[in-house]
Amino acid sequence: MAKIVLTRVDSRLIHGQVVTKWLQQSGADEIFVVSDELEKDEFLQSIYVMAAPPGVEVKIYGIESAQKYWTEDAVNSNAKVLFLVPDLPTLKAMVNAGVIENDIQIGGLGGGAERKNVLKNINLSENDVSVLNDFLAKNLNVFFQAIPEDNPMPIEKLIEKYNSL
Structure with missing residues (x-):
């Protein structure tokens, strides 16, 4: 069975920091990306696949096909997986499907309207704060950590700061 060694929320998905630091630190040999938008864009998929180092397989699925993969195909894999999602609603779908049951690292969430x-x-x-509170209510360990050298920060501190702004 494939084993998720790191679950990371990062709006940039596969980028230098993920490739140079998190792959090595986690011991992952596969990157599994869940993004409905990316699943539909073969050109962007090819760019993300090229960003991975040699010998690291990249799999890209949308939410529905990712759920199917983890219930049907992951049992036939011995991969150590770095599980990447671009946002919290995508992660929530994976948690609700029972795919993600372990620690959740928040690495980067981009700006935008209403953020x-x-x-x-x-x-x-x-909405992000609501999703994070749902995770905490399920007793999931959710923390912020940009790079391995940083100490993980409990997500509760970021929720408190959000509420004070």
Whole structure:
């Protein structure tokens, strides 16, 4: 059975930091990306696949096909997986499907309308805070950590900051 060694929320998905630091630190030999948008865009998929180092397989699925993969095909794999999603609603679907049951690392959430900056790479919306509170209610360990050298920060601190803005 494929084993998820790191679950990371990062709006940039596969980028230098993920490739140079998190793959090595986690010991992953496969990157599994869940994004409905990316699943439909073969050109962008090819760019993300090229961004991975040699010997690291990249799999890209939408939410529905990712759920199917983890219930049917992951049992035939011995991969150590770095599980990447671009946003919290996507992750929530994976948690609700029972795919993600372990620690959740928040690495980067981009800005935009109705989003408040709570830390250097973290911008939260009201919906994000609701999703994070749902995770905490399920006793999932959710934390912010941009790079391996940083100490993990409990997500509760970022929720408090959001509520104070």
